[in-house]
Structure formats: structure tokens, C-alpha cells
Amino acid sequence: MWDYKTPGIPDEEFERTEKVPITKEEVRTVQISKARLKSGQTVYDIGCGSGSISVEAALQIESSGKIIAIDYDQNAVDLTKKNLEKFELSNVSVILGNAKEKILELEEADAIFVGGTGGDTKEIVELSEKKLKIGGRIVIGIILIETLYSVLQVMDTLQFKDVDITQVTISKSRKTTTGTMMLARNPVTIISATKA
Ligand SMILES: C[S@@+](CC[C@H](N)C(=O)[O-])C[C@H]1O[C@@H](n2cnc3c(N)ncnc32)[C@H](O)[C@@H]1O
Numbered sequence: 001m002w003d004y005k006t007p008g009i010p011d012e013e014f015e016r017t018e019k020v021p022i023t024k025e026e027v028r029t030v031q032i033s034k035a036r037l038k039s040g041q042t043v044y045d046i047g048c049g050s051g052s053i054s055v056e057a058a059l060q061i062e063s064s065g066k067i068i069a070i071d072y073d074q075n076a077v078d079l080t081k082k083n084l085e086k087f088e089l090s091n092v093s094v095i096l097g098n099a100k101e102k103i104l105e106l107e108e109a110d111a112i113f114v115g116g117t118g119g120d121t122k123e124i125v126e127l128s129e130k131k132l133k134i135g136g137r138i139v140i141g142i143i144l145i146e147t148l149y150s151v152l153q154v155m156d157t158l159q160f161k162d163v164d165i166t167q168v169t170i171s172k173s174r175k176t177t178t179g180t181m182m183l184a185r186n187p188v189t190i191i192s193a194t195k196a
Contacts, residue, residue, distance in 0.1 A: 002087050007032040007056050014052050015082045019075045022050040023115055023141060026170045027188045031113060032056050034139045034164070034192035040064040041110035044131075046099045046124055047071055047117045051080030051092075057113070058089045067092040068106055070099045103127040108136075115141040122150040129158045132195040140191045148189050160193035 002009060007029045011022060023031065031053065037043065037060035045054040048069035058067050069092055071077050077096045084092050095102055100123055112128045114121060121140065128138055138160070142148045155163050167189045171182040 035111045044112045045069040046114045051083040070095045072098045111137045136195045142189045159196045161196040163193040166190045
């Protein structure tokens with residue numbers, strides 16, 4: 001059982017496999033903060049991967065809220081379920097499938113995380129906007145510059161306000177024989193906005 005509600009669960013606490021990527025702890029913390037989650041909300045985690053965002057978000061919205069996690073990779077769905085079990089969370093439904101085909105079937109959301117969905121991201125953002133409640137938050141994590149460009153183009157045409165673009169570049173320390181050096185990780189751009 002995880003005792004803390006504050007975001008920032010160490011990556012080592014999650015079950016991992018080589019086949020499924022994870023949004024790293026510090027990036028995940030910024031994403032969770034940008035969603036401004038409240039108790040009782042309905043939240044999608046699109047491209048749930050390891051389920052780390054679902055776990056952190058579920059702790060924020062508490063047992064009265066609901067997370068819907070989607071991934072088209074069976075390995076990711078299995079790993080997400082493992083992590084939900086590990087953190088003893090029962091308010092998360094995990095769906096196997098392409099988010100592009102699933103989103104419109106879902107109930108309306110208060111917040112939507114979109115992460116690592118590459119060439120599908122623009123379409124997923126368009127579909128997500130249809131399912132977000134007015135005042136709802138979208139948080140998109142982007143690595144590829146092509147994805148960033150296509151999402152930026154579409155954000156202005158949709159009903160979003162207060163669009164924020166934050167790039168996070170994390171460096172982590174590593175001990176060497178002569179001292180401690182900082183090793184840079186790839187930058188992640190986080191676009192967040194409110195449905196108008
Ligand atoms: C970078 S990972 C996400 C990591 C995750 N946020 C975490 O914390 O572990 C991206 C995930 O998106 C999934 N994905 C990509 N495109 C998708 C789509 N169109 N529908 C559903 N899942 C998708 C991939 O299978 C992968 O597991």
C-alpha cells in the first residue's frame with residue numbers, strides 16, 4: 001500500500017518490463033500537476049504504458065473518482081493491471097485497443113492525459129476535446145518534434161484556452177570514479193490547456 005498522495009512515486013516502485021516505456025518520475029509529476037485533479041473526477045490515461053500516470057492520478061482523485069486507461073499493446077495493459085494491483089487501486093478500468101477507436105464510446109472526462117501516441121496524437125487530441133467537459137483539462141506529453149508541430153497546429157482550432165507549453169529537461173546524477181556527473185535525459189514537451 002502506498003501511503004502518500006503527493007505526486008512523485010519513485011520509478012523503482014513500479015513494476016517494469018523492457019517492452020513497455022514509462023513516463024519518468026519528474027516528468028510524470030509535472031504532468032499530474034498540470035491536470036489540476038480533484039477528488040471524484042473522471043480521467044482518461046491514453047497510452048497508459050506502465051500505468052504510472054493512472055496510479056498517480058488515481059491517488060489524486062481518490063476512490064470516488066474513476067480512471068479509464070487505454071493502450072493498444074497487450075504488454076502495456078498487463079503491466080498497468082499489475083501496477084494497479086500493487087498499489088491496491090480498484091477505481092481504474094483498463095481498455096485494450098486503439099484510442100482512436102475507443103474514445104468516443106467513453107463517458108465524458110474532467111481531465112485527459114495523452115502520452116507517447118506518436119503519429120496518432122493529433123487525432124487523439126481532436127477526439128479528446130469532444131469528450132472533455134467544459135473547464136476540463138488536457139495534458140499532452142510529446143517527445144517527437146513532428147508530433148509537437150502537428151499538435152500545436154490543431155490546438156488553436158479546437159475549443160481550448162490557456163494553452164501552456166512547458167519543456168522539461170531532466171538530468172540525473174551518476175557517481176563516477178572521480179565524482180558525481182549529471183546525465184541528461186531527452187526533453188519532453190508538455191502541452192496543457194482547459195476546454196473553453
Ligand atoms: C510512452 S508510453 C506511455 C507511458 C505511460 N504514460 C507510463 O507512465 O508508463 C506510450 C504508450 O502509448 C501506447 N499507444 C501509442 N499509440 C496508441 C494508440 N493510438 N492507442 C492506444 N495506445 C497507444 C503505446 O503502446 C505505449 O504503451
